Amino acid sequence: MIDFRSDTVTKPSKPMRDVMHSAPVGDDVYGDDPSVNKLEAYACEHFNFDAALYCSSGTQANLLALMAHCERGDEYICGQNAHNYKFEGGGAAVLGSIQPQPIENEKDGSLCFNKIAAAIKPDDNHFANTRLLSLDNTIGGKVLSLNYLSQARSFVNDHNLALHLDGARVFNAAVELRVDITEITKHFDSVSICLSKGLGAPIGSLLLGSQELINKARRWRKVLGGGMRQAGMLAAAGQYALENNITRLSDDHANARYLASKLNELNGFSVDMSNTTNMVYATYSGNTEISKIARELKQQGILISPSKSLRLVTHLDVTKDDIDTFIRALSAHI
Numbered sequence: 001m002i003d004f005r006s007d008t009v010t011k012p013s014k015p016m017r018d019v020m021h022s023a024p025v026g027d028d029v030y031g032d033d034p035s036v037n038k039l040e041a042y043a044c045e046h047f048n049f050d051a052a053l054y055c056s057s058g059t060q061a062n063l064l065a066l067m068a069h070c071e072r073g074d075e076y077i078c079g080q081n082a083h084n085y086k087f088e089g090g091g092a093a094v095l096g097s098i099q100p101q102p103i104e105n106e107k108d109g110s111l112c113f114n115k116i117a118a119a120i121k122p123d124d125n126h127f128a129n130t131r132l133l134s135l136d137n138t139i140g141g142k143v144l145s146l147n148y149l150s151q152a153r154s155f156v157n158d159h160n161l162a163l164h165l166d167g168a169r170v171f172n173a174a175v176e177l178r179v180d181i182t183e184i185t186k187h188f189d190s191v192s193i194c195l196s197k198g199l200g201a202p203i204g205s206l207l208l209g210s211q212e213l214i215n216k217a218r219r220w221r222k223v224l225g226g227g228m229r230q231a232g233m234l235a236a237a238g239q240y241a242l243e244n245n246i247t248r249l250s251d252d253h254a255n256a257r258y259l260a261s262k263l264n265e266l267n268g269f270s271v272d273m274s275n276t277t278n279m280v281y282a283t284y285s286g287n288t289e290i291s292k293i294a295r296e297l298k299q300q301g302i303l304i305s306p307s308k309s310l311r312l313v314t315h316l317d318v319t320k321d322d323i324d325t326f327i328r329a330l331s332a333h334i
């Protein structure tokens, strides 16, 4: 199958499976799993944080960050399109008693500082305590500029807030900007990173922060049922992903640009040609039902999520030839 639905569909490669198979393991709840410990230490060193926590998913890593930064009755500010607001089941409110204060995202995915400032609550018993600003990078495939991140850091310093990054795809941002990951992460008090998207691990996310923050998060991870035992078999896949699958993300971005240009030539498709790393956004206004097109493509071994506004994602299991195959098949069906 050629699968454009998401970069979460990537499957562990043979060499990744081999390191999983031979990974030394122990009980991570006792802190005894050498492979988990190695991954967390590696992440601290490479991201320049004091502490790291291996988590089952990005949703869990974000929730733990929110619960470690905020207490019951506190508030975090984020974008309307923030993953941890829109796509995580309202977990912060449901499980953390933390109130989200969403702000409309600008076209480039950023949040306007004046709008954030206006949403910060005064110190008064009527209001929740505003504690944290949470940003996503990439967001909808778009990269926030380093300049914007540095402004965000000064902003939170001025307003006495902490700053969290939902960096599920932060490596896509770093690769696109051609900077070391720390040029992005240095602005934040905590960062979550998905190992199981474009990096190609089957499972797992990392949360990074101060020792104090990660101690709290580790406790909440256990409370939420996320304390895993011989998790080293999974952590080893994450380690392999960090050591081998980062620089190749630029291939995914080149493939996405290629896909965007080819798709834009087809009748009925209008493609967002702004830089969106490994994602291509397009609208379809042709006469054939998009769900019918998707069904026919599926019979030819190509998967897309059918919608009038399409999102197609490139990743390590999609090649340039696959894109040609897709464009050929698509032009026959529209």
Ligand SMILES: *Cc1c(COP(=O)(O)O)cnc(C)c1O
Pocket: 056, 057, 058, 059, 060, 062, 083, 084, 136, 138, 166, 167, 168, 169, 194, 196, 205
């Ligand atoms: C996928 C994603 C997450 C959540 O990760 P899961 O592992 O699916 O829980 C969080 N934030 C962003 C921006 C994501 O794209």
